[in-house]
Amino acid sequence: MFIKTFKKNYPLQLLLLTIIPLVMWASALANPPELNKSIFDMPFYNLLYSFTKDYRLFATITSFVLIFLQAIALNYLFSENHLCQKNTFLPAFIYIILMSCSRESMTFSSILFANMMIIIALHFFFKCHDKKEGIDEIFNASFFLALATLFYVPSAFFMLWMWGGFVVYKLYKWRSWVMSLFGYLTPFMLIVIYYYLMNKNIITSLFFNVEEWIQIDFNFLNTPIQVVYISALLLYTVPAIFKTASSRSNRIIEYRKKSGVLLVMFFIAIIPFFLSKTQTNMSFVFAIPLSFFLCNLFLENPKEKYTNMFLLIFILLSIFKVYFQV
Template sequence: MINIFRTFNPLNIFWLAVLLFIMRAGYVLYAPEKVQLALAEPFVKSMLPVSYADTVSPGFSVLLAGIVVLGQALLLNYLINYYNLLGRPSFLPALMYIVLSGLFQHFLVLSPPLICNFFIIWLLFKLLDFYKAEDAKTTAYDVGMIAAAGTLIYLPFVYLMVCVWIALIIFRPFDWRDWAASLIGYATVFFFIAVFYYLNDRLNHFYQIWTPLGTPFTGIALLDKYDFLLLIPVIIIVILGLFKLQENFFKSYVLIRKTFQLLFFFFIIAAFSFYVRPAFGLSHFLICIVPVAVFFAYYFLYASKRWFYETLFFLLLIGIIYFQFNTF
């Protein structure tokens, strides 16, 4: 299967859709009657002039999530190929994104972290523009607004502003105006939120948006003991990908080296931003799969022993599907 997606063939979009359906069909069979539908933070939902149901059927939620995942996978694939981050075009980033987005059952329904991956991909498009831009202030302002928009959907996204500043360090010589522009862009979005609160005589509640940032951490929704088995091939692939990247690191273009450094920090910051939530679910880690999918794609593009990498990918894929069709 890997060799099929190593080539840049538009027909692979069809196979991506087929794989997406296969990986999600098992959940629909064993899902509860209703699943929660959350598309934004509560303070944003209260501002909307329309309301939507808090729960929907699992089939409908999985369908919406599947459409979102396929769109995000193609956008990520376009990003990687546009900047030639893997050295040659392929559909491996899209394949890896779809596989990782189905890793756990919590990933299969529509959720704010999944929606935020659109903003992460958009951020990466903008941040990579820092490399060749003569004047980055406009782009810095834009990425600040994108980070703020993601925060409206999912509050832990606020910490990805740190990724914006790390990108400025990696890609740009220091200029305080670039940093200020990113902060002004972020503040612009919440300025209009504050105006809305003021016009509705609720300005005294504006600070409550940020109260979860200071809430003590209370717990984590743990994986099922069987789900830990799925992490074994994931960890193996990540380690092999890092070794493969290390082999070719100094042979790569400067943009590629800098981008993989940024992706590493993206993963670390996104993973540890769970602390914003007093109690959170595994769906939070959906915001980590964009950088992981790129590392996966890098390994499978340059791996040489076909029997090994095909077997490893097959075990991961079968494990995901198996645990969805078995509730134990």
């Protein structure tokens, strides 16, 4: 039922893309949670938080809209780069489900805004594959990764993703690597100049929680439903990645390169995942690459009956987690 819909029925896809997320968000819309705050929040998010912390309903509604728009943008990005079918919204649907994994996460958080910047960075990084050198695109991609870091500091690890992407694209010229550093450092230089002119302590403003950033945290397995959810996500992820990796040799070069970039992104995301102290929304860091891998798993499986069942289990488990996590 679901798989056939996401392959052919465009209007029904849009209906599912709206109704199921609204079911998941109904509780938060009725009683909005407090805005998220974590030790990884950076100046851009802290500024936003200071203006909106007393407007819970506004934050929840805006977060829902932002996630929906991010999902549509990501879906368009995948289809335009020949990573998925043009007539499916399944990547967008999966992204929304992954980004709605907990009621407490249905509001503003630094990861939410960081993901928005990372999606834009991914757009530019995909574009640089289509150019001879793509210097401008590399600068733009690293610039937006810096903006992501200025919302949520573990996003800095995604510079390793970009450099890994250079290897996938076979971009070994020194100009590409240097330009990525220039692009990444530019927003920080502007921030440093601002703090200097405002006579603020730069170290205190940017790195006041630095001693806590490197503490690995395994407390995300603190409730039974969280254990079940993470275990199920792992059971879905392993075959999804294997299926994507094993089928790359039969695809066009563009698909092999760009899917390779998403594989690198997934493995780099493991680092901020284990650093995360924001237990309710830490799966956000995987949402971008996972929406692609899970889409492949569901759409390219010839046994549609079982695929429908697995997708339904994934949806029901996500809804159950939202309403019954204690």
